[in-house]
Amino acid sequence: MFVLLMYGALLAAPLWAVAVVVKLASVALPGRRPDWGRDLLRWSAGMAAVGAVITYAIGLGTVQWDADEAESGAGSSPAVPCRSLPPDALDRLAGHEPSYVPLGFDCLLDDGSVVAANGPYTSLNTAAAAFALAAVLALIAVGFLDEYRARSAPRADTSGPRSGA
Structure with missing residues (x-):
């Protein structure tokens, strides 16, 4: 199942990249709306979240692919x-264990020790975490921007005489 998600994510990744480039080009061109900064921050938060999901889906598919390959066929x-693994560790290999959170693939040795297998798992975990952090920081920035605008907006004078009192 995760392999199918990986294929979907691999198809979505170029579309995501094109959307990011088009949005950045639209910001650079003249004729922007007055609230383009807030809009760009909100859009960036959403696209960073989508980037995290795409990256993690690719990682899930990679882990499952490696696990399926290890369990079937000659x-x-x-x-x-x-x-x-080094030859001495390879001779003591007793099994393997995929990890989906965080992404990884561990090689189990006969003495009970675990060795992390080589693969793109560390890079995929790092990229997914970086995208997720960027999404959260962009949303926090939107909140700060809204608060700043609310505090700096001119307020109506309420100290004058009230009618009907």
Whole structure:
């Protein structure tokens, strides 16, 4: 199932990149709306969140792909991510264990120790976390911008005489 999500994410990634480039070009061109800064921050938060989801979906598919490859067919043992272990560790390989949160693929040795397999998992975890952090920071910036605008807006004078009193 995660492999299908990965394929969908791989198809969505170029569309996401095009949308980001088009939006940035539209901000650089003249004729922007007066509230373009707030709009850009909100849009950036949404696109960063989408980037985190796409990146994590690609990672989920990669982990499941590696786990499926390690469990079926000729030449499946040792698992492909574990094949790059040093020869002494490769001789003691007893199994593998995929991890979906955080993304990873661990090689289990016969003495009970665990060795992280080589793969793109660290990069995918880092990218997904960076996108998620960017989304949260952009939303916080929108809140600060709204608060700043509310505080700096001119207020109606309420100290004058009241009618009907």
